[in-house]
Amino acid sequence: xxxxxxxxxxxxxxxxxxxxxxxxxxxxxxxxxxxxxxxxxxxxxxxxxxxxxxxxxxxxxxxxxxxxxxxxxxxxxxxxxxxxxxxxxxxxxxxxxxxxxxxxxxxxxxxxxxxxxxxxxxxxxxxxxxxxxxxxxxxxxxxxxxxxxxxxxxxxxxxxxxxxxxxxxxxxxxxxxxxxxxxxxxxx
Amino acid sequence: xxxxxxxxxxxxxxxxxxxxxxxxxxxxxxxxxxxxxxxxxxxxxxxxxxxxxxxxxxxxxxxxxxxxxxxxxxxxxxxxxxxxxxxxxxxxxxxxxxxxxxxxxxxxxxxxxxxxxxxxxxxxxxxxxxxxxxxxxxxxxxxxxxxxxxxxxxxxxxxxxxxxxxxxxxxxxxxxxxxxxxxxxxxx
DNA sequence: GTCTATATACGGATAGAC
DNA sequence: GTCTATCCGTATATAGAC
Numbered sequence: 001x002x003x004x005x006x007x008x009x010x011x012x013x014x015x016x017x018x019x020x021x022x023x024x025x026x027x028x029x030x031x032x033x034x035x036x037x038x039x040x041x042x043x044x045x046x047x048x049x050x051x052x053x054x055x056x057x058x059x060x061x062x063x064x065x066x067x068x069x070x071x072x073x074x075x076x077x078x079x080x081x082x083x084x085x086x087x088x089x090x091x092x093x094x095x096x097x098x099x100x101x102x103x104x105x106x107x108x109x110x111x112x113x114x115x116x117x118x119x120x121x122x123x124x125x126x127x128x129x130x131x132x133x134x135x136x137x138x139x140x141x142x143x144x145x146x147x148x149x150x151x152x153x154x155x156x157x158x159x160x161x162x163x164x165x166x167x168x169x170x171x172x173x174x175x176x177x178x179x180x181x182x183x184x185x186x187x188x
Numbered sequence: 189x190x191x192x193x194x195x196x197x198x199x200x201x202x203x204x205x206x207x208x209x210x211x212x213x214x215x216x217x218x219x220x221x222x223x224x225x226x227x228x229x230x231x232x233x234x235x236x237x238x239x240x241x242x243x244x245x246x247x248x249x250x251x252x253x254x255x256x257x258x259x260x261x262x263x264x265x266x267x268x269x270x271x272x273x274x275x276x277x278x279x280x281x282x283x284x285x286x287x288x289x290x291x292x293x294x295x296x297x298x299x300x301x302x303x304x305x306x307x308x309x310x311x312x313x314x315x316x317x318x319x320x321x322x323x324x325x326x327x328x329x330x331x332x333x334x335x336x337x338x339x340x341x342x343x344x345x346x347x348x349x350x351x352x353x354x355x356x357x358x359x360x361x362x363x364x365x366x367x368x369x370x371x372x373x374x375x376x
Numbered sequence: 377g378t379c380t381a382t383a384t385a386c387g388g389a390t391a392g393a394c
Numbered sequence: 395g396t397c398t399a400t401c402c403g404t405a406t407a408t409a410g411a412c
Contacts, residue, residue: 041380387404
């Protein structure tokens with residue numbers, strides 16, 4: 001439904017999503033979100049009962065965005081190898097954000113693990129969507145036996161690159177490692 | 189100096205270090221540290237003026253521990269390949285902590301980046317100590333031209349493994365990837 | 377649906393007795 | 395050096411007028 005309330009709700013979710021990414025979940029206050037979204041603090045609770053409710057909504061919103069993106073890739077690209085390279089290309093396309101704030105998925109999962117947050121494992125769904133999609137591509141390449149291991153391997157490689165690029169704020173390192181991953185995909 | 193005050197100071201540092209690792213820096217309060225260390229909140233400020241001072245002391249303490257460890261390895265093992273494998277073995281030895289809390293260096297750097305903390309780049313020193321030591325080992329293996337790139341590559345691989353092992357709380361994945369890294373070192 | 381005002385808890389940090 | 399008591403800011407969350 002495209003009612004005004006629904007649009008406001010999604011606007012809050014998008015604003016919170018962005019701030020959670022840039023500042024961390026715990027470190028982002030309702031005031032931060034309210035200010036950035038242009039609404040009053042009090043009105044906030046009309047849409048979300050607690051901060052955890054808001055986090056849950058952000059996670060669902062992210063999951064949908066990831067699924068939509070992968071569906072689009074599937075329609076545009078029939079070749080699994082091309083799809084794998086498109087996955088790796090995220091690192092290049094988002095290199096400025098990654099340099100500043102790391103990976104939105106990895107940094108959030110890391111934080112929720114430390115907080116021992118109730119939604120810690122809900123956040124894994126983001127990775128799971130990528131993982132099953134990657135598994136499918138490796139299967140199509142004939143690697144049915146170790147498709148899942150290859151999927152997790154590629155995710156871990158990407159996460160390591162994002163973490164180091166963020167820590168060192170080094171985009172050149174990121175570019176080098178992306179080329180390395182492209183070579184790895186080519187020789188599978 | 190081994191005075192009582194110095195011992196207390198180091199005791200606070202060690203307690204804070206452990207809590208920062210398990211709960212995160214921002215999420216750990218003075219009350220948490222005081223309770224865990226068995227001292228009163230007020231007495232805390234006799235040793236450290238601010239929370240940031242305490243973090244700085246924790247970082248220095250970590251740096252010293254890393255240097256001492258690497259010096260020990262250098263004395264025990266003359267072969268650079270053996271040393272590289274010993275580095276990777278940290279993942280296996282610490283798999284339970286990594287599964288629960290991730291890598292102490294990577295998760296702290298990730299958090300400080302989000303907080304835009306003044307000591308964000310001080311925390312990188314931990315990685316820098318490993319990086320220069322790894323660079324030395326790759327140089328000894330005859331890879332003088334790309335020694336630094338190999339060092340960063342290995343650090344990124346390790347970080348990705350720790351992050352995914354923590355996110356999925358999956359020790360089997362960690363073990364598989366460690367074997368992969370051992371193969372990579374063997375065929376350098 | 378949106379706002380202001382406020383309850384309540386907890387954070388870092390300080391003062392000062394002992 | 396160690397403790398208790400406390401200030402002050404900010405956080406989540408709620409109440410209730412409009």
